[in-house]
Amino acid sequence: MAGTDKTQNQVLGPAPLVVLAHPQLGENIGTAARAMANFGLHELRLVAPRDGWPNEKALTASSGAHWIVEGAKVFDDLPSALIDMNYVYATTARPRDMIKEVITPEQAGDDMRARVARGEKVALLFGRERWGLSNEEVSLADIIVTAPVNPAFASLNLGQAVVIVAYEWFKHLTAGALPFATPERSSPASKQQLLSFFASARRPQYPPPAFFLDPACSVFRAR
Amino acid sequence: MAGTDKTQNQVLGPAPLVVLAHPQLGENIGTAARAMANFGLHELRLVAPRDGWPNEKALTASSGAHWIVEGAKVFDDLPSALIDMNYVYATTARPRDMIKEVITPEQAGDDMRARVARGEKVALLFGRERWGLSNEEVSLADIIVTAPVNPAFASLNLGQAVVIVAYEWFKHLTAGALPFATPERSSPASKQQLLSFFASARRPQYPPPAFFLDPACSVFRAR
Numbered sequence: 001m002a003g004t005d006k007t008q009n010q011v012l013g014p015a016p017l018v019v020l021a022h023p024q025l026g027e028n029i030g031t032a033a034r035a036m037a038n039f040g041l042h043e044l045r046l047v048a049p050r051d052g053w054p055n056e057k058a059l060t061a062s063s064g065a066h067w068i069v070e071g072a073k074v075f076d077d078l079p080s081a082l083i084d085m086n087y088v089y090a091t092t093a094r095p096r097d098m099i100k101e102v103i104t105p106e107q108a109g110d111d112m113r114a115r116v117a118r119g120e121k122v123a124l125l126f127g128r129e130r131w132g133l134s135n136e137e138v139s140l141a142d143i144i145v146t147a148p149v150n151p152a153f154a155s156l157n158l159g160q161a162v163v164i165v166a167y168e169w170f171k172h173l174t175a176g177a178l179p180f181a182t183p184e185r186s187s188p189a190s191k192q193q194l195l196s197f198f199a200s201a202r203r204p205q206y207p208p209p210a211f212f213l214d215p216a217c218s219v220f221r222a223r
Numbered sequence: 224m225a226g227t228d229k230t231q232n233q234v235l236g237p238a239p240l241v242v243l244a245h246p247q248l249g250e251n252i253g254t255a256a257r258a259m260a261n262f263g264l265h266e267l268r269l270v271a272p273r274d275g276w277p278n279e280k281a282l283t284a285s286s287g288a289h290w291i292v293e294g295a296k297v298f299d300d301l302p303s304a305l306i307d308m309n310y311v312y313a314t315t316a317r318p319r320d321m322i323k324e325v326i327t328p329e330q331a332g333d334d335m336r337a338r339v340a341r342g343e344k345v346a347l348l349f350g351r352e353r354w355g356l357s358n359e360e361v362s363l364a365d366i367i368v369t370a371p372v373n374p375a376f377a378s379l380n381l382g383q384a385v386v387i388v389a390y391e392w393f394k395h396l397t398a399g400a401l402p403f404a405t406p407e408r409s410s411p412a413s414k415q416q417l418l419s420f421f422a423s424a425r426r427p428q429y430p431p432p433a434f435f436l437d438p439a440c441s442v443f444r445a446r
Contacts, residue, residue, distance in 0.1 A: 037373060039373060039381055159383065160383060164386065170372065180325065
């Protein structure tokens, strides 16, 4: 796959879990798994997936992140899926009438990096495609994560919600280090080289070109 | 749709265009359009979409971002799609043997905000699903954008690549302002209230509960 270097497969360090509460479509479970693999997350938990489990469509849509789909654990209810967690981030696009702190995915990325580093088990919680998380589900979390979105079109695709939070996790984990950098450049040309270049570009050429640039009107004219 | 408030539909300001070079699947064009709508992008250009245009699957996958799919302009080749642009960001997961600056999506978000604010027309360029952008296509751009990813699983889904860059655009445009904030809280309880609460929790209750917590072994025992 473009850009993938299997020789760089690392031992995966501790990372947040992803918990999908009542996901509906296998395709979205698969793209969520792919997003997790892109950004160094590896444990997936599913609460009562609507279309049953295992799900062939999830495997296909994961585009090779099979170890995540096949390793997913299934739970009957959300409290069971969260029972061994120390800290849970609920993602939602809707305000809730709840006294719970609200942070951005970027703040969540920084916060979860710090928590995982000190050995906490943390989970990222995402709701069903049709209407997200219920208030009762959000109440099981410690904090709310929401992204700055167009208020007139606020509902994210499930896989895309996962990719944003996963991206912010990996960005903070790696301190933004890129897989590759700007190649080393030679120094800029000296002014002498530059002026020689301009002079040579101005010098009449033999045979003269059939067209020339008329400086008055910036179009090419036939000689 | 969860969290969507149609009454807040704003007049959309100037924003980067999204250019998909030779996209293969209608579904991915649709999820890219949905991601654009989530994060305030509204102009889509397609270079020679493989499965033709219009594409019913793109419309379905856009989950209501019809105005973007239906307003997409189709071009035969990439230079034509970029002809009126001032600045182009090429997204790629692969290093290129090219002297071109490489930046993160976050840096791109900040840079495009500044450019759009001073009236430049800027485009975000994404390649085909199978192998991204060719070197020739990248050479038409001004700068390369790449995300910090797991090097062993570096290839992003097309819609997910679009959502990350679109998210960074909107994050910088809105300076991270969230659609809703932590609700106002009452002041923390006074120490007197707190101590009274602890005292009342310690006080024996009548009738005594049928079970009590044995402090020695942390299990409930019948009285």
